[in-house]
Structures are given as structure tokens and as C-alpha cells.
Amino acid sequence: xxxxxxxxxxxxxxxxxxxxxxxxxxxxxxxxxxxxxxxxxxxxxxxxxxxxxxxxxxxxxxxxxxxxxxxxxxxxxxxxxxxxxxxxxxxxxxxxxxxxxxxxxxxxxxxxxxxxx
Amino acid sequence: xxxxxxxxxxxxxxxxxxxxxxxxxxxxxxxxxxxxxxxxxxxxxxxxxxxxxxxxxxxxxxxxxxxxxxxxxxxxxxxxxxxxxxxxxxxxxxxxxxxxxxxxxxxxxxx
Numbered sequence: 452x453x454x455x456x457x458x459x460x461x462x463x464x465x466x467x468x469x470x471x472x473x474x475x476x477x478x479x480x481x482x483x484x485x486x487x488x489x490x491x492x493x494x495x496x497x498x499x500x501x502x503x504x505x506x507x508x509x510x511x512x513x514x515x516x517x518x519x520x521x522x523x524x525x526x527x528x529x530x531x532x533x534x535x536x537x538x539x540x541x542x543x544x545x546x547x548x549x550x551x552x553x554x555x556x557x558x559x560x561x562x563x564x565x566x567x568x
Numbered sequence: 569x570x571x572x573x574x575x576x577x578x579x580x581x582x583x584x585x586x587x588x589x590x591x592x593x594x595x596x597x598x599x600x601x602x603x604x605x606x607x608x609x610x611x612x613x614x615x616x617x618x619x620x621x622x623x624x625x626x627x628x629x630x631x632x633x634x635x636x637x638x639x640x641x642x643x644x645x646x647x648x649x650x651x652x653x654x655x656x657x658x659x660x661x662x663x664x665x666x667x668x669x670x671x672x673x674x675x676x677x678x679x
Binding site: 457485487492493494495497544546556557559560561562564 | 600604609610611612614617658662667669670671672674
């Protein structure tokens with residue numbers, strides 16, 4: 452299957468700082484990428500849909516000024532958590548969508564564990 | 569509209585016994601259905617997927633699932649559990665370019 456990477460895998464930061472997480476599709480071009488957040492022992496919550504060359508579409512309740520998403524190329528999307536606070540600590544997972552005919556399949560990255568002190 | 573319900577939050581089995589993880593879905597579209605596994609502090613790994621081909625889908629590590637349209641179900645099974653199967657399992661439905669995750673089922677495997 453296709454490979455999606457995330458960097459960093461873990462990050463610890465101080466409250467008030469900003470953190471950038473990268474999501475890359477390594478062997479295919481992804482016009483659409485997705486960002487999810489997973490709270491401890493919970494399911495994945497879709498935060499936003501990132502389309503290459505256009506603004507991201509955020510799900511209800513997700514602060515777009517807090518979670519900045521940039522999809523500058525067909526293989527890279529970034530999520531920046533601005534002015535992070537302890538409640539932003541979570542597991543962030545991205546996925547990249549590959550379209551084949553009328554089927555689209557998502558390939559998930561390994562996730563990034565963010566801890567805000 | 570789409571939704572997915574995993575009927576059990578926790579399932580506990582003994583090693584060597586069968587595994588059944590239940591999933592029901594609803595979708596306004598012809599859905600694609602997936603099962604993913606997540607080991608502690610790890611990302612998601614695709615176990616298997618249904619995309620309107622054969623209704624009985626075989627996946628990795630001996631898992632399989634059967635798509636039953638009349639019952640709107642996509643239950644995950646494995647004949648014999650292994651200790652390494654202990655993990656969180658997610659049933660996922662996609663349709664119309666929207667992806668919905670189930671709440672997850674934690675599988676415990678006892679020695």
C-alpha cells in the first residue's frame with residue numbers, strides 16, 4: 452500500500468509555543484489530506500480536510516486560527532498548533548487520499564504525539 | 569448521512585479462541601468499509617477493506633469480515649486469537665468522500 456509519513460513522531464513543548472506537524476505522502480500525489488485528533492482511549496475525530504492549493508475545510512467546533520493547515524504541494528500538508536496549551540495535548544493523525552477510478556482510499560500516517568507542558 | 573456503530577467497547581477472549589468484533593453502519597451512498605487496528609501508542613494499520621466486490625473479505629493476520637447489506641453489518645472475525653492481536657480496532661465507513669470512524673473496540677487476549 453501507499454506510504455504516508457508524519458514528522459515529528461513525538462513532540463513536547465511549553466505552553467504558549469507553536470508546533471508544526473508535517474504529513475507527507477511518499478509515493479503518490481494526494482490532492483486531499485485529512486487531519487484527525489485522537490484523545491486518550493477515544494476514537495479519531497476529523498479536524499479538517501486539506502486540499503492542495505486551497506483553504507482547508509474545518510469541522511464544526513475546530514478553531515481554524517488555532518489549528519493552521521497548509522497544503523502547499525501534492526505531497527505535503529502541515530498542521531500548526533498555535534499558542535499550544537495543555538488541553539491541546541493529543542495524538543494527531545493525518546491521512547492522504549488516493550483516487551483510483553471511482554474509489555478513493557485513505558492511507559494513514561503513524562501519528563504525532565503532542566504533549567504541552 | 570453516514571454512521572458507524574461498534575457494538576462492543578471491550579471484548580475479551582482467551583488465546584486460541586475465536587474473535588468477533590461487531591460493526592453496524594448506515595450510509596446514503598454505496599459505502600466502502602474498512603477495519604483498522606491500532607496498537608498502543610501507534611498509528612493505524614489497515615486490516616481489510618470492502619469496496620463492492622466480494623462480500624467476504626480476507627485481510628492480514630488471519631482476519632476476515634463479511635459485508636451483509638440486509639443487516640447493514642460488517643463484523644470482523646478471526647478463528648483463533650493470538651496474544652499479539654490485543655489492540656484497539658476501528659470500523660470505518662466512507663462514502664461521498666466522507667469518512668466516519670467507529671468508537672473503537674478494545675480487544676483483550678488472555679493467556
